[in-house]
Amino acid sequence: MSGISSPGVGSGLDIKSIVDALVKAEITPAKDRIDRREASLITELSAIGQVKSTLSKLQVSLIKLGDLKQFNLLKTSISDSNALQATTSSNAIDGHYDIEIIQLAAKQNLASSAFTNSSTPVGQGTLTIEFGTYSNDLSSFSVNSDKAPLVIDIGPGQNSLLAIRDAINNNDSGVQAAIVQDSQGSRLTLSSPATGKSFEMRITVNDSDGNNTNGSGLSTLAYDPTSAVNSMSQTAEAKDSQFKINGLLLTENSNRIENAISGVTLDLKKAQPGTLISLGVEANEAQTTSLIREFVKQFNDAMGTLNNLTSYDPATKKSGALQGDTGIRNLKFALSSMMSDVNQDISSPLKTLADMGIKTTKSGLLEINEDQLAKAVEINYDAIGAFFAKSAKASDSNVKINNIGADVKAGTYALTIDSFNPGVNLSGTIGGLIATSSNGVTLKGSGTLKNLSLDVTGGGVGARGSVTVTDGLAVKFNNLVDQFLNDKGTLVDRSSSLNQQIEKLTEDRERLDYRSQELGKRYLKQFTALDGLLSQMQSTSNFLSQQLANLPQLTLNKR
Known part of the structure; x- marks a missing residue:
């Protein structure tokens, strides 16, 4: 203890050691309780951090899988990539084209x-x-x-x-x-x-x-x-590029052709008059398969982390950091339940993950049958996109979906056309909200439907059926994960609560230190007083001993 540095000067007692021992005996149990509680909270906080991290990675894969544009990124195959190159956007459609490059554009x-x-x-x-x-x-x-x-x-x-x-x-x-x-x-x-x-x-x-x-x-x-x-x-001399697509002669002032084929950008590299180059635009099955595999990997990583943190080993009698935790048990159940979600689109050939070769094991992990997945991607490519992603469908055959944003909520929205002169003007309402067009073809919603746009290719004014927006598995799954990860999510609240408890333990530790000091002072005062009393008693004892020692001498002197 501070302030005690020597034995009792009167009694010879080691007051410092006595006071330290008494303080330690009284304070240590409380200190140990704080230390154990702090270690437990830190372990739990670290475990929650692991859960958040693995769910965040899962969410990244879900966001990609829930974006229909990812399934519309078709790939190209070109018979002569030295003469022609091509890239696709989400507006591209399947097709085959014969291209002849007659002349490249040039500068003057x-x-x-x-x-x-x-x-x-x-x-x-x-x-x-x-x-x-x-x-x-x-x-x-x-x-x-x-x-x-x-x-x-x-x-x-x-x-x-x-x-x-x-x-x-x-x-x-x-x-x-x-x-x-x-x-x-x-x-x-x-x-x-x-x-x-x-x-x-x-x-x-x-x-x-x-x-x-x-x-x-x-x-x-x-x-x-x-x-x-x-x-x-x-x-x-300056030259325009000249080329033929399926026999149709076209000219452009550039060697980059962006509007000749919908959703496809062509880069002309070498003129070869009389030579046909084959261009194929087709489903990017490899990309889709890669997205699905990444989702399965991240799901299994997340479930593996949760299983490990909630496990109990009878042999070692050791528990995971979150073993018995109700919140985490509910999270595991919610994730597992999502894997059995059924597609509500009765026209789709894909109802569950099992229909594309993805099944749940006894441990709650996902397992891919690669042959079944490859077959599903090949045969039901469009259906796979609708199964996972947010999609929309119009009941009117003359209305096509141009774009649908992630913030457009699932539901059925009535479509009304108020005015329509193709390519000149177009207006109406979608879901009762005003919808306008800048080109007389694409009708763009407003308000909560501002990121929903439709291409109207024909028909007249008046009620034009409805547009149904559906959330695929990845979208619903992402919404579930977001309930745990967003700023008001349960995991964020949990981390905040744990940090607050750790901060409170710091305050408890400070109060315990103060109590230790005050206790030391009190014991020091008591033992200092005792030392003084013992010193007095020792002096009295010495005096009495001296007096008693002199008694025989007094008797002898009287004789």
């Missing part, structure tokens, strides 16, 4: 006449580069209204070939300027900002020498075939 390139060197002054004034398309006979130029012209002021000290090159490149027009050295000197070259005929360049000047077309001064950079002002020459 221009070159100036030769200058002595790159520092040679060119001229002063204003240089304007417009973008557009020349007619086949070069008699006219149609300006590209989507591309603003590039205007550059060239003043004193900024009129060398180098300075003009840098002035062009420092703008964000996309025109690429360079200086090329050949046997005759330095030439300024220009490359159009993008491929295609609509990005051909017309260059006009406002020359400080007063003559804009004489081929001297700044006029040496003019280019306009429509007026025979061609101080610069064309070294490479």
